[in-house]
Amino acid sequence: MKAVVVENLVKDFGNFRAIDCVSFEVEEGEVFGILGPNGAGKTTTIKILITLLKPTKGRAFVAGYDVLKSASDVRKNIGVVFQETTLELEFTARENLDFHARLYGMSKAEREKRIEEMLNLVELESFSDKLVKTFSGGMKRRLEIARGFLHNPKILFLDEPTLGLDAKTRRKIWKYIEELKGSSTIVLTTHYIEEAEKLCDRIVVMNKGKIVAMDSPKNLKAEDRVVIYSSKEDLDLIKKNFGSLIVSEDDGKVELLVKDVESFIPKLFEVAKVKEMSIKRSTLEDAYIKMVE
Amino acid sequence: MRGLYVIWLRDVKRFVRARSRLIGSLGMPIFFMIFFSLGFRRANIPSLESLNYIDFLIPGIVSMVVLFTGTFSGVSVVWDRQFGFLREIMVSPVSRTTIALGRIFSGATTAIFQATVMFLLGIALGFNFRIQMLPFFFLSLFLTALVFTGIGIAISTKMKDIHGFQIVVNFFVFPVFLLSGALFPISELPEILRSISKLNPLTYGVDAARWASIGFCEIDPLVDFSVLILCSVLTTFLASYLFNKTEVE
Ligand SMILES: Nc1ncnc2c1ncn2[C@@H]1O[C@H](COP(=O)(O)OP(=O)(O)OP(=O)(O)O)[C@@H](O)[C@H]1O
Ligand SMILES: [Mg+2]
Numbered sequence: 001m002k003a004v005v006v007e008n009l010v011k012d013f014g015n016f017r018a019i020d021c022v023s024f025e026v027e028e029g030e031v032f033g034i035l036g037p038n039g040a041g042k043t044t045t046i047k048i049l050i051t052l053l054k055p056t057k058g059r060a061f062v063a064g065y066d067v068l069k070s071a072s073d074v075r076k077n078i079g080v081v082f083q084e085t086t087l088e089l090e091f092t093a094r095e096n097l098d099f100h101a102r103l104y105g106m107s108k109a110e111r112e113k114r115i116e117e118m119l120n121l122v123e124l125e126s127f128s129d130k131l132v133k134t135f136s137g138g139m140k141r142r143l144e145i146a147r148g149f150l151h152n153p154k155i156l157f158l159d160e161p162t163l164g165l166d167a168k169t170r171r172k173i174w175k176y177i178e179e180l181k182g183s184s185t186i187v188l189t190t191h192y193i194e195e196a197e198k199l200c201d202r203i204v205v206m207n208k209g210k211i212v213a214m215d216s217p218k219n220l221k222a223e224d225r226v227v228i229y230s231s232k233e234d235l236d237l238i239k240k241n242f243g244s245l246i247v248s249e250d251d252g253k254v255e256l257l258v259k260d261v262e263s264f265i266p267k268l269f270e271v272a273k274v275k276e277m278s279i280k281r282s283t284l285e286d287a288y289i290k291m292v293e
Numbered sequence: 294m295r296g297l298y299v300i301w302l303r304d305v306k307r308f309v310r311a312r313s314r315l316i317g318s319l320g321m322p323i324f325f326m327i328f329f330s331l332g333f334r335r336a337n338i339p340s341l342e343s344l345n346y347i348d349f350l351i352p353g354i355v356s357m358v359v360l361f362t363g364t365f366s367g368v369s370v371v372w373d374r375q376f377g378f379l380r381e382i383m384v385s386p387v388s389r390t391t392i393a394l395g396r397i398f399s400g401a402t403t404a405i406f407q408a409t410v411m412f413l414l415g416i417a418l419g420f421n422f423r424i425q426m427l428p429f430f431f432l433s434l435f436l437t438a439l440v441f442t443g444i445g446i447a448i449s450t451k452m453k454d455i456h457g458f459q460i461v462v463n464f465f466v467f468p469v470f471l472l473s474g475a476l477f478p479i480s481e482l483p484e485i486l487r488s489i490s491k492l493n494p495l496t497y498g499v500d501a502a503r504w505a506s507i508g509f510c511e512i513d514p515l516v517d518f519s520v521l522i523l524c525s526v527l528t529t530f531l532a533s534y535l536f537n538k539t540e541v542e
Pocket of ligand 1: 013040
């Protein structure tokens, strides 16, 4: 069974179309990223999936349940970290987690164990009994993440989870998400390309409510540009073997576009001698910027 | 059931922690109670016969506090919406109906608490009540609380921010209060206003509270309680229904 299925989803706010006919599927155990500029419709898509907003048109299924017809079954299977804070500011960190754990019907023993684990993960142990309204932005973010993970949901929706976190905490969260890979399904949005590239099995790029690309981070990247300087004989050999990759040639040099440089270089060295070579690696960010321009 | 308790407990905890709000919201009714009972001490209202105005007034003011606190419990929902916490609750496995019920009961709890404070103040002012009928007095307050928290929660599902509630105060709470017979018997009202006040659930709440505490009533107490029960069931259903339908941005 697919963890998430989205079919021709449309969401209008008044006469503004925030999501325009979006379709995608998320496999069980996958980490699925949604990338896109501000206002692309990422949060709106997530809000429909977690049953807070109702789709204008189209259908969506989470854990096999229709978000419109079986909203309460959907809610039993998900955990959410929202983009904006949704903590009870008048409560302490521990009270927030305890409230959440009780809301999800966790037993006392389980509650206590998981709360310690999660406070530990986000390094808030020493602040656990302080009121959340006295927390810094990053601390609130950390608590929010701890709460989303607390009840071990089958499917996690993380809307810009590491926004505003310091580098060290961000790494810890990444590590935790990687540990969850395979056992939980994770749908996350982010503006950090590095994060998407590191964590996600697949990425969908949204722009102005539409999907503009969907693939693995590796496939989304453009080819790397390789320039080789060599003798005429060697260049001829290269042309013979990798002709289809060549984009331009000049006296004593050729320029190629290569999808997978790591495996290209050994092959190249088998074929010809190289005097000098330069590689310009394309990044996911370059590819992304091109897509949303 | 579990979810209901968790949601109720959180609201009550919040209420206890925000002591300043508690005192602030009682300011007006306290002044009402003190100055009306002093000011009309010697007034002669024909339909009250030999009744002391203060004994007539106190059940009215106590019911008024229930009306205010109950309706305003909707503010806490709007507040939660603005501060985001509503989302945490709305994506949880606790059903929307349970959430609505939890909030209605927590609203009713705070309303009864406030009403009790006012009742004690009334006693200090010399309120002469029938102690053996006290359970009925509190039953009437509880039912009134359910009716108006239900209405408050229902309204809150339609409001995006706190400011809208000001309109509710001016065009709902005050007319309901003034047409309920809390300050004067409804039989003193002109015919047309009296008919309108018969459509007001608070009229029955005030009358029931008055009947239970001092034995004075303008309507059959059986009618009072039947109307209150019917209205509290209706508003509870309405609030749950709207809660089930609402979107959270
Ligand atoms: N409640 C609403 N009413 C009207 N318009 C809305 C509402 N919520 C979102 N929108 C609009 O829908 C569009 C998509 O918003 P959304 O929050 O989904 O963007 P996003 O991709 O999450 O952006 P960001 O990266 O800034 O978080 C925006 O143009 C926004 O203005
Ligand atoms: Mg967003």
